[in-house]
Amino acid sequence: MEENGKDSRMTQPDQGQLTVRQRRARLRRLVKELFAERSLVIASNRGPVTFERSASGSLRRRRGTGGVVSAVSAISRYANPVWICSPMSSVDREMAQEAEGQLMDHSTVDYHFRLRFVLTEEEAYDNYYSVVSNPLLWFLQHYMWDAPRTPTFTDETWSAWESYEEVNQAFAEAIAGEVARAGKPAIVMLQDYHLYLCPGALATQLPKGCIVSHFIHIPWPGPDYWMILPPSVREQILSSLSRCDIIGFQSERYALNFMRTCQTLLPHTEVDYDSGTVRWGGKTLIVRHYPISLDTAALRRTSKARSTARHREHLLPRLGEQTIVRVDRIEPSKNIVRGFEAYDLLLERHPEHLGQVRLMAFLVPSRLSIEEYQQYLEEIVVLAQGINLRHGHNGWQPVKLYVGENYHRAVAGMQLYDVLLVNPIIDGMNLVAKEGPVVNERDGV
Numbered sequence: 001m002e003e004n005g006k007d008s009r010m011t012q013p014d015q016g017q018l019t020v021r022q023r024r025a026r027l028r029r030l031v032k033e034l035f036a037e038r039s040l041v042i043a044s045n046r047g048p049v050t051f052e053r054s055a056s057g058s059l060r061r062r063r064g065t066g067g068v069v070s071a072v073s074a075i076s077r078y079a080n081p082v083w084i085c086s087p088m089s090s091v092d093r094e095m096a097q098e099a100e101g102q103l104m105d106h107s108t109v110d111y112h113f114r115l116r117f118v119l120t121e122e123e124a125y126d127n128y129y130s131v132v133s134n135p136l137l138w139f140l141q142h143y144m145w146d147a148p149r150t151p152t153f154t155d156e157t158w159s160a161w162e163s164y165e166e167v168n169q170a171f172a173e174a175i176a177g178e179v180a181r182a183g184k185p186a187i188v189m190l191q192d193y194h195l196y197l198c199p200g201a202l203a204t205q206l207p208k209g210c211i212v213s214h215f216i217h218i219p220w221p222g223p224d225y226w227m228i229l230p231p232s233v234r235e236q237i238l239s240s241l242s243r244c245d246i247i248g249f250q251s252e253r254y255a256l257n258f259m260r261t262c263q264t265l266l267p268h269t270e271v272d273y274d275s276g277t278v279r280w281g282g283k284t285l286i287v288r289h290y291p292i293s294l295d296t297a298a299l300r301r302t303s304k305a306r307s308t309a310r311h312r313e314h315l316l317p318r319l320g321e322q323t324i325v326r327v328d329r330i331e332p333s334k335n336i337v338r339g340f341e342a343y344d345l346l347l348e349r350h351p352e353h354l355g356q357v358r359l360m361a362f363l364v365p366s367r368l369s370i371e372e373y374q375q376y377l378e379e380i381v382v383l384a385q386g387i388n389l390r391h392g393h394n395g396w397q398p399v400k401l402y403v404g405e406n407y408h409r410a411v412a413g414m415q416l417y418d419v420l421l422v423n424p425i426i427d428g429m430n431l432v433a434k435e436g437p438v439v440n441e442r443d444g445v
Contacts, residue, residue, distance in 0.1 A: 047085030185209030200240030320358030
């Protein structure tokens, strides 16, 4: 791959032909050396756990959803991180108020964290999350805006941008506070598009010796598409990210797009495609691609859990002779509607599959405070009902729709597929495509 006549290598370290046991031993040794004189702070919008109360009032914790949690959690086996995140539920907010900035221990068989919630005003958080992070940045980075018409920066959008700045500043202050509490330099691992302004805010708050990394879990489009944003907004994002020591992406293409975006849209930037570096404001940023993987040991334990087994027993009588399974967040970029339409077309053109091939969809509600997501859920439900009306007969329904946040049920579904349907329009790294083959018991494809 070339840019300006130069090879863009950005190659990754060669692990050689190491066994799994050797890689784990090497990882433990490297982590031990790395954190001998450093602490570890992880920061993301959504944390590894969220809390709720049962009908009796007892406190229950539930695993955080999303690829960020799945990708990052495994590091707690090798280090002792502080994880800083936003409260997701009303109970989370109660606990954040009671903790008053103190850490809360969170331990399971698989993970151990010390948790800190960043508590901000609800209106500010709503603007930060439901206007700027989603849909503004998410739609941009998934090529989902109708560019001739949207987005439009209104007074409300600019006000929401100020809230995005405010929440990022609150995260930076919490991170700096935890680094100071530890009393030694830290490695700070920032996660995803919610925290683009955090590196800039941290630049003057951290002591010497700290390393700030930022991993972007979603696609990074080319510079032309970033021009949808006002110059001041995109320059604020790019200049902040350039204050990191290292930035990571899911693929080489996204890493190259980032460097091209900086070269095109951030004034006074020097980009070296051979070494994979961006120099701005006297600081050199290392740009790399690190495709995320799974915590397979934890996933296999989940697949053997009693809760998963109960869901599996419930699903078994509902399988078809052949069963198509999909597991998605209810998110337009996941392309769920087209997947359903393809299944509808299959039954229409091949009626011999009626009563034989069933589609089971395990869908997790997402961002329903945003109108586009509400409409997408409604479209999915109406389409599923239509398929069942057109092709159902004698009590048999072709589509079984399971909507809700239930990870064990989704894993049970993946155990039982004959065909796993994964068809996003664009994605950072779709972990379902990796999780399915790990847990599947039916030689599915």
